[in-house]
Amino acid sequence: MNILEKITQNQAAFSKSEKKVAEVILANPQTAIHSSIATLAKMSDVSEPTVNRFCRRLDTKGFPDFKLHLAQSLANGTPYVNRHVDENDSPDEYTNKIFESTMASLEVARQSVDVNVVNRVVDLLTQAQKISFFGLGASASVAHDALNKFFRFNVPVVYFEDILMQRMSCMNCSAGDVVVLISHTGRTKSLVEIAQIARMNDATVVGITSADSPLAQECSYVLSLEVPEDTDMYMPMASRIAQLTLIDVLATGFTLRRGNKFRENLKRVKDTLRGSRYEKRGD
Amino acid sequence: MNILEKITQNQAAFSKSEKKVAEVILANPQTAIHSSIATLAKMSDVSEPTVNRFCRRLDTKGFPDFKLHLAQSLANGTPYVNRHVDENDSPDEYTNKIFESTMASLEVARQSVDVNVVNRVVDLLTQAQKISFFGLGASASVAHDALNKFFRFNVPVVYFEDILMQRMSCMNCSAGDVVVLISHTGRTKSLVEIAQIARMNDATVVGITSADSPLAQECSYVLSLEVPEDTDMYMPMASRIAQLTLIDVLATGFTLRRGNKFRENLKRVKDTLRGSRYEKRGD
DNA sequence: ACACCAAATGTAGTAAAATTACAACTTGAA
DNA sequence: TTCAAGTTGTAATTTTACTACATTTGGTGT
Structure with missing residues (x-):
């Protein structure tokens, strides 16, 4: 299950500081996966354990595991589908x-x-x-x-x-x-x-x-x-x-x-x- | 670019121990992304720095960054890699x-x-x-x-x-x-x-x-x-x-x-x- | 065959990152 | 106001990753 969606859905259930973390992550997930827990904490203006707790709330093992999930969500995941050729398709299409x-x-x-x-x-x-x-x-x-x-x-x-x-x-x-x-x-x-x-x-x-x-x-x-x-x-x-x-x-x-x-x-x-x-x- | 493919392609250019690491990762990438550098080193029967060097050779910033890339490759975007058939493979494999x-x-x-x-x-x-x-x-x-x-x-x-x-x-x-x-x-x-x-x-x-x-x-x-x-x-x-x-x-x-x-x-x-x-x- | 060099690998110490335990707040109800 | 439940932060601990350096390996020329 896509963790980005999960964050958006659970947003209401988060506490005040957790919401701050969610916001920062949703605003720029690409940055998030390349940050350490410390930088992310600073960006969200919360403490490191808060970020950690945020991760656990989303059923991940911890911050690194959370990043892994996030990375997977971000991977441009459109599996191959059987798409029918259309009459007006360009050669590229x-x-x-x-x-x-x-x-x-x-x-x-x-x-x-x-x-x-x-x-x-x-x-x-x-x-x-x-x-x-x-x-x-x-x-x-x-x-x-x-x-x-x-x-x-x-x-x-x-x-x-x-x-x-x-x-x-x-x-x-x-x-x-x-x-x-x-x-x-x-x-x-x-x-x-x-x-x-x-x-x-x-x-x-x-x-x-x-x-x-x-x-x-x-x-x-x-x-x-x-x-x-x-x-x-x-x-x-x-x-x-x-x-x-x-x-x-x-x-x-x-x-x-x-x-x-x-x-x-x-x-x-x-x-x-x-x-x-x-x-x-x-x- | 899919890092799993990259591993497969560069396999020839790897050194002996790096090949060992590549093998272990290709054999079970899902395990790899959930392992620490120490566990992966042990599994591959090499030292930790070797694993680290392996990651850098693939143009990643280090082990955690490598895991991120790997996770993205594994996400259902492009799951397919050119994996070589091994002598002891079962029909299923x-x-x-x-x-x-x-x-x-x-x-x-x-x-x-x-x-x-x-x-x-x-x-x-x-x-x-x-x-x-x-x-x-x-x-x-x-x-x-x-x-x-x-x-x-x-x-x-x-x-x-x-x-x-x-x-x-x-x-x-x-x-x-x-x-x-x-x-x-x-x-x-x-x-x-x-x-x-x-x-x-x-x-x-x-x-x-x-x-x-x-x-x-x-x-x-x-x-x-x-x-x-x-x-x-x-x-x-x-x-x-x-x-x-x-x-x-x-x-x-x-x-x-x-x-x-x-x-x-x-x-x-x-x-x-x-x-x-x-x-x-x-x- | 030997010495020598370069590349590869490992060891041990260091730095960074994440996690834990616990203390200090905040909030709302009695 | 006071207490309790929930929330957040601080500091210590543990885990993880990285660096510098030492050792080994393999190849090359004498």
């Missing part, structure tokens, strides 16, 4: 809105992730014979990205954009194979069918999708992400970002599970790229 | 760390974006005869995503993963064509070459890349994103997300510039998908 909305969505997504399922899925992935990533439309690029990540782990990874290739690939699945299906809505028919095919062939199907969707029902494990999507734009935006971040989480879990020696491996993969790059001054 | 780091990176990216360039690029894109999106490795999936977005605008969009196709495509460029090249480092040789080819053929080249990189120097316009990347993971993570968000910004700018009637168009594109989906109860 829509740029900021989109970045902020994306951050807000990530925060929501973070809270909706079931860590236990993440853990189980990481388990599965580390033990998988073959990992497939499939998605359609906007989710295709997420699957594409997952390929790029998991490919580095030197495990058999599969990714297709073509729906027929996806189907064929799933036809050839067997026990030990993991198929990761990505879809924001979880209502894309072809992807649901692919889930069915994969499961019929004993693969474990992991869905990165919305809970309770038709796709979710066909999956062995569901990593559900509840992401508010700005439907005004008629484009998936935040959902992809959340999906990608979840892919990052899975990839990270994978490397951690595989241990230190494995990390060396990743470094080697990265170092291989060096030849294809212009050197940076100093390395 | 690394999941949260990655989400938070991603959000923190987006915040940094947002501040590094030059809105004027965004505006100019949106201008270019709306007037382009043909738009191409190229990236390699991790950035390929970003280009892929851009394709998916701009494709809906009913403008000629091109995207290739294959480097030869990219080159050939650029060979056929002419004035009025816009080539968007995506690369975190901006040091990938083949992409720099593509920039050169495109420009030789009168195309306008837009780089979504690091400022001052070889690629940036070959571009007509540079949308630079300064994103801190956790090099421990040997994988691009935050940079892609920032790039994608920037693509969202461009796409949004595009639709806004095109006006209301155009939005109808997008709605139609989206509605077309309906046939391929399972209906949701109630729509």
